[in-house]
Amino acid sequence: MISVDSFGWIERLTDGPKAEAYNRIIEGSRPTDIITSAVVLYEVYRKAKKAKGEEAALEAVAALSQTTVVPVDQTLSLEAADYSLEHGLHFADALIYATARQASARLYTSDEHLNGLEGVTVI
Numbered sequence: 001m002i003s004v005d006s007f008g009w010i011e012r013l014t015d016g017p018k019a020e021a022y023n024r025i026i027e028g029s030r031p032t033d034i035i036t037s038a039v040v041l042y043e044v045y046r047k048a049k050k051a052k053g054e055e056a057a058l059e060a061v062a063a064l065s066q067t068t069v070v071p072v073d074q075t076l077s078l079e080a081a082d083y084s085l086e087h088g089l090h091f092a093d094a095l096i097y098a099t100a101r102q103a104s105a106r107l108y109t110s111d112e113h114l115n116g117l118e119g120v121t122v123i
Helices: 006-014 019-027 038-052 054-064 074-087 091-102
Strands: 002-004 034-037 068-070 106-109 120-122
Touching: 002 019, 002 091, 006 019, 006 038, 006 054, 006 106, 034 038, 034 091, 038 054, 038 068, 038 091, 074 091, 091 106
Parallel strands: 002 034, 002 106, 034 068, 106 120
Antiparallel strands: none
8 A cells, every 4th residue: 555645646747857756656556555645635636726727626636536535534633633743744744644654555755744754755
């Protein structure tokens, strides 16, 4: 199981400088083996809509919807709060990290705030 945070999906969708690395990671996994936090859907939709419009944003969400999307519930919220306190993570980072940890998934990111945490690979 893997998880790709917003940075990775945005790189992939915008053909950014790290897109090739993220493409290899994503294409090397079955969509059902990719865990996606509901927070990632929010961030990708928001950034895509702002940059390219609603149609592009909806296409991005359609791509993410092929993965296993994990909603935020009480247990996940409390785990995220604990990670936030323990590692000094912001709200979204803590929820994305908690989602990956809960599923025992390796989290791929370009977010330096997550660097050095268990189960995280920074691209």
